[in-house]
Amino acid sequence: MTGRVWRALLLAAAMIPSAHGQFELFLVEGNAELPAPPVYDFGSLYTGESASARFRLRNTSAAAAALDVLAVAGAGFTLDGPALPLTLDPQKSADFTVRFSAADTGTYSAALRSVGISVLLTVTVLPRLTYQPLGAGPVDFGTVVRGSSMVRHFTIENQTALILTVPAIAVQGSDFALSGPSPSGALLQPHQTSGFDVRFTPTAAGARGGSLVIGDRTYPLTGTGADPPLPKPQLVIDLTQQASAQQGVITVRFAAPAQTSGSGTVTMDGPADPAMGFASGGRTATFTFSPGDTQAAMPFQTGTTAGTLTFTAQLGGATDRQTVTIPAAPVGITATQAVRSPGSIEVRVTGFDNTRTVGALTFTFYDAAGSPVAPGAIRADATADFARYFQTSDLGGVFLLRAVFPVTGDASGINTFEVQLTNSAGTARTARTAF
Numbered sequence: 001m002t003g004r005v006w007r008a009l010l011l012a013a014a015m016i017p018s019a020h021g022q023f024e025l026f027l028v029e030g031n032a033e034l035p036a037p038p039v040y041d042f043g044s045l046y047t048g049e050s051a052s053a054r055f056r057l058r059n060t061s062a063a064a065a066a067l068d069v070l071a072v073a074g075a076g077f078t079l080d081g082p083a084l085p086l087t088l089d090p091q092k093s094a095d096f097t098v099r100f101s102a103a104d105t106g107t108y109s110a111a112l113r114s115v116g117i118s119v120l121l122t123v124t125v126l127p128r129l130t131y132q133p134l135g136a137g138p139v140d141f142g143t144v145v146r147g148s149s150m151v152r153h154f155t156i157e158n159q160t161a162l163i164l165t166v167p168a169i170a171v172q173g174s175d176f177a178l179s180g181p182s183p184s185g186a187l188l189q190p191h192q193t194s195g196f197d198v199r200f201t202p203t204a205a206g207a208r209g210g211s212l213v214i215g216d217r218t219y220p221l222t223g224t225g226a227d228p229p230l231p232k233p234q235l236v237i238d239l240t241q242q243a244s245a246q247q248g249v250i251t252v253r254f255a256a257p258a259q260t261s262g263s264g265t266v267t268m269d270g271p272a273d274p275a276m277g278f279a280s281g282g283r284t285a286t287f288t289f290s291p292g293d294t295q296a297a298m299p300f301q302t303g304t305t306a307g308t309l310t311f312t313a314q315l316g317g318a319t320d321r322q323t324v325t326i327p328a329a330p331v332g333i334t335a336t337q338a339v340r341s342p343g344s345i346e347v348r349v350t351g352f353d354n355t356r357t358v359g360a361l362t363f364t365f366y367d368a369a370g371s372p373v374a375p376g377a378i379r380a381d382a383t384a385d386f387a388r389y390f391q392t393s394d395l396g397g398v399f400l401l402r403a404v405f406p407v408t409g410d411a412s413g414i415n416t417f418e419v420q421l422t423n424s425a426g427t428a429r430t431a432r433t434a435f
Contacts (some may be wrong), residue, residue: 003119007374008278009092015409017368021058022059022060022065022116023057023058023060023065023067023088023114023115023116023117024057024058024060024062024117025055025056025057025114025117025119026055026056026057026058026093027053027054027055027056028054028055028056028095029054032391033056035101036055036119037119037120037302038119038120039086039120039121039122040053040112040119040120040121040122040385041121041122041123042100042109042121042122042123042410043123043124044123044124044125044126045100045102045123045124045125045126046125046126046128046217046241047103047104047105047125047126047127047129047352048097048103048104048128048130048247049101049159049238050100050101050123050313051099051100051101051123052097052098052099052100052218053097053098053121054095054096054097055095055096055097055098055112056093056094056095056096057070057090057094057095057117057304058088058091058092058093058094058113059088059089059090059092059093059097060091060101060334062090062091063085063090063140064088064089064090065084065087065088065262066085066087066115067082067084067085067086067087067088067094067112067115068084068085068086068115069084069114069115070082070084070096070113070114071112071113071114072098072110072111072113072121073110073111073113074108074109074110074111074121075102075108075110075171076100076102076108076110076123077098077099077100077108077110077121078098078099078100079096079097079098079099079112080096080097080098080099081094081095081096081097081324082094082095082096089382091302093254094157096346097221098112098121099291100123100214102125104119104125104199105124105125105126105160106124106125107122107123107124107128108122108123108124108125109121109122109123112283114176118198118245119425120412123201127157127160127162127164128154128160128164129157129159129164129166129188129352130156130157130159131154131155131156131157131214132154132155132157132172132291133154134154134212134214135246137220138219138220138221138222139152139198139212139219139220139221139222140222140223141200141222141223142223143223143224143225143226144200144201144202144223144224144225144226145202145225145226145228145229145230145259146202146203146204146205146225146226146229146260147228147259148201148292149199149200149201149220150199150200150223151179151197151198151199151200151366152197152198152200152389153195153197153349154196154197154198154212155188155193155194155195155232155279156183156188156193156194156195156196156234157188157191157192157193158188158189158190158191158193159191160190160268161190162190163187163188163189163190164187165185165186165187165188165408166183166185166186166187166188166190166194166391167184167215168184168185168213168215168230169182169183169196169212169213170212170213171198171210171212171221172210172211172212172213173208173209173210173211173213173214174210175200175201175202175203175208175210175223175225176198176199176210176211176212176221176223177198177199177201178196178197178198179198179199180197182195182196182197183195184197187313191306196213198221198340200221200223202224202225202226203225204225205225205226205227206225207223207224207226207309208222208223208225209221209222209223210222220316221262221380227260228260228333229259229316230255230258230260230262230264230315230316230318231255231257231258231259231289231315231316232254232255232256232318232320233252233253233254233255233264233272233313233314233318233319233320234249234252234253234254234255234313234316234320235250235251235252235253235266235311235313235320235321236250236253236322236351237249237250237251237322237324238250238251239278239302242300242302242324242325242327243295243302243326243327243329243353244303244304244305244306244324244326244329244332244354244397245275245301245302245303245304245332245334246301246302247298247299247300247301247302248281248300248301248302248324249297249298249300250266250268250297250298250299250300250311250322251295251296251297251298251428252264252287252295252296252297252298252313252315253267253294253295254289254293254294254295257291257292257293257294257368258289258290258291258292258293258294259291260291261288261289261290261291262288262289262315262316263286263287263289264286264287264289264296264313264314264315264316265283265284265285265286265287265313265314266278266284266287266311266312266314267283267284267311267312267314268283268284268285268300268303268309268310268311269283269308269309270303270307270308270309270310270326271303271305271307271396272305272394272396273303273304273395273396274300274303274394274395274396275303275304275395275396275398276301276303276304276305276309276396276435277300277301277303278298278299278301279298279299279300279301280298285300286299294422296369302324302326303326303356303396303397304332304353304354304395304396304397304398305326305356305396305397306326306327306328306329306397307324307325307326308321308324308325308326309323309325309326310323311323311324325408326354327425328354328355328424328425328429329354329355329419329425329426330422330423330427331351331352331353331358331423332351332352332353332359332397332428333350333351333421333428333430334350334351334352335348335349335350335351336350336419336430336431336433337433338347338417338433338435339435340411340412340414340435341411342411343406343407343411343416344405344411345365345402345403345404345405345407345411345415345417345435346402346403347363347401347402347404347407347419348400348401348402349400349401349403349419349421350395350398350399350401351398351399351401351421351428352396352398352399353386353397353423354388354396354397354425355424355425356386356390356397357383357386357423357424357425358382358383358386358421358422358423359381359382359383359386359401359422360379360380360381360382360383360421360422361379361380361381361382361401361420361421361422362377362378362379362405362419362420363377363378363380363381363403363405363417363418363419363420364376364377364378364417364418364420365405366414366415366416366417366418366432367413367414368414371415373413373414378405378428382401384397401419401421402420414435415434415435416432416433416434416435417432417433418430418431418432418433418434
């Protein structure tokens with residue numbers, strides 16, 4: 001064959017389109033794209049574990065190229081990739097994943113092939129102990145109240161035909177800890193079992209996390225901390241007499257001793273009356289409690305107006321309600337006084353009318369011997385006057401009565417007096433009061 005013939009053959013070979021070199025294989029790790037090595041090692045696994053690697057085929061030529069070969073051949077290896085055939089434009093790529101899992105120990109290999117590309121995949125499966133309930137996901141200890149604990153038991157089993165050593169066992173995370181002895185370093189015969197416990201004690205409310213480290217493997221631990229429940233309130237009213245102008249105590253008793261610190265409120269609803277409310281002031285009282293407390297008490301006053309008092313305790317989402325009825329009553333008299341001057345006498349009566357209906361008044365004056373002074377009982381109808389007063393007053397049933405009487409003659413002969421006041425509930429009389 002002449003040199004000219006060789007040159008023709010070489011020229012013809014150069015004109016044949018080559019599929020080789022159009023594709024390059026890369027290993028994808030996160031956002032990084034690295035050239036795939038000729039041998040890729042998945043590393044060491046234990047029986048029951050799996051591994052995967054993500055690859056990328058890129059058309060690095062200036063023309064579209066057909067991808068019609070993409071396969072992996074080897075026990076335990078599988079490929080998850082695009083449907084073939086596939087045409088990739090210049091610089092376009094196709095991703096695929098190779099996965100491995102095997103139940104038996106040993107060294108495994110497989111050939112990863114594509115157009116003009118061949119990579120050897122290797123992996124080693126080692127014997128190991130089996131741990132329950134460890135799996136792919138985290139071990140969840142559930143919801144546990146702060147101050148309490150949840151213990152989960154983990155079983156170690158040697159399911160192989162070899163004698164295996166229990167690796168070092170440790171727990172990380174402030175809310176998780178080993179509970180009891182650890183079998184680390186123990187030898188387990190084939191089909192022999194052992195175990196250990198992990199305790200979850202949340203230090204705060206919300207999601208909590210930790211990890212269980214067994215040898216060269218780490219397993220996530222999760223749990224949720226919850227605040228202790230607030231005690232349920234039960235109202236008890238201590239009121240010696242259900243009447244106006246009385247002092248009582250409202251007690252919030254807890255269904256169980258408090259497990260945590262907190263606070264709640266008690267509100268008092270009733271007629272508009274500034275004298276009606278808690279000793280601390282107003283119609284709402286706040287109480288606080290600490291762990292172990294069983295009750296909280298608040299003094300209150302019934303005021304000067306008849307009606308129904310409603311007490312409501314609010315503690316978290318729980319409430320309790322109690323009522324007290326203050327019945328209508330004759331006028332309550334708190335003070336009497338008289339001022340004597342030449343030609344007149346002024347009588348003052350301080351009191352409260354919880355019906356706000358006082359009207360009929362009777363005044364009687366007495367001399368030194370205790371006999372009524374003429375003309376005797378002096379009656380007056382003050383219904384309209386009291387009605388106008390109560391209509392504009394914001395003092396509940398409280399009133400001050402001032403009555404002035406002209407005196408003919410020597411007023412010094414009048415020594416004492418009495419006043420009788422009548423409302424819708426009855427009649428009240430003052431004590432005989434001296435000037």
